[in-house]
Amino acid sequence: MTSMTVTAARANPPAPPGALFAGIDTHKNTHHVAIIDHVGRSVEDHEFLTTSRGYEQIVEFLSSHGAIERVGIEGTGSYGAGIARVLGLGGFTVVEVARQNRQARRLKGKSDPLDAHQAAVSVLAGTDAATPKSGDGEVESLRLLMRERHAAGKARSQTMNQIHSLLITAPEAVRSDYRALTSLKLVPILARTRPRSGIDPENIARQTLKRLAVRHVALADEIAVIDQQLDALVREVNPTLLTVGGVGVVTATTLLIAAGDNPERLTSKAAFAAMAGVAPIPASSGQRARHRLSRGGNRNANSALHRIVLLRMRHREPRTMAYFERRRAQGLTDRDIRRCLKRHIANEIFAVLTSPSPETPIGQQLRARRQQTGTPITVLAASLGVPYQRLRRLEIGTRADPQLEQLVTAALSRIAPPNTP
Structure with missing residues (x-):
């Protein structure tokens, strides 16, 4: 394929030595790669096929120009997934860039070289760029x-x-x-x-x-x-994720997919909340200060957080119900309270996704103490007024239940173990 350098860029003087940045406009059958210098001037661009050999040529093309600081790729979750993995394995720093908005395209026009150049400029400016999912685990x-x-x-x-x-x-x-x-x-x-x-x-x-x-x-x-x-x-x-109240297999899978194989790319609780679409967006003007609901982000993750809230409400989880009562007293509607809860649960999920704690032995310890006292699990569950399956899930470690932990601990402390010879 022939080079498709932007004509206007050729009139610029040669780029001085310094950092280089690259952008890739991705399509099903071809990728267009553009390289710019540290002030945004075009160095060179070229089009490659989306084949194994084409990916090798992209790596060779980038390496031939020296050290590339960062490579911006459009659509790392679709057409750009393959080249993002190849460049990541090749030692390049890959970032995902958002597609140029329609207004900018109406003003500047649209073509593969222009889109690739704009992707490189976005990387240079650090705007609308994020660490992509690795997709290799x-x-x-x-x-x-x-x-x-x-x-x-x-x-x-x-x-x-x-x-x-x-x-x-x-x-x-x-x-x-x-x-x-x-x-x-x-x-x-x-x-x-x-x-x-x-x-x-x-x-x-x-x-x-x-x-x-x-x-x-x-x-x-x-x-x-x-x-x-x-x-x-x-x-x-991440087995710890299944111990969070209201999180089942499908919900846990959805949240893990949203975080990706490299959850460390989520730098803060606020970043995860924004990604899940539960972070309130400022909508203030003049003397009026307000926030509005986010309608962006990963809607599957947003739906998963909503299911967690509904399940905790259905099973009347103590912390959730206490929060509901407190916020109702402040005049909030149930709908607004659910939105607030989603934001709090997002913080809880973020902690588990980014730094999962080892499985807590509290359930095993309670089971050992119960067996030491000779109390059948069904008898203990009946005395506490809870379903025996709930107590069993606590003992085997598949569900965290702080309230039940306190009840069981108090009940077992009142039961003396049988005399041993």
């Missing part, structure tokens, strides 16, 4: 599994909707057979049916319903297998 495997799970879940929902839609318009003989069944019982019964062959509407409806039910069962089995893999991977990557 177990979290990348989690991302692939979650994409598969999302597609399977969507297909399963569509299949269930098709079954209900077909039953609405099916012949009365078919509708009457399944009218009283709920979705939970409907699918397995339809999957076990043996419709007769025939081309009349009733037989065709029964045959179609069976095929849809079999498809639904297959998709449910596929999701179950994916969930097992997700659970194993999450426990390997």
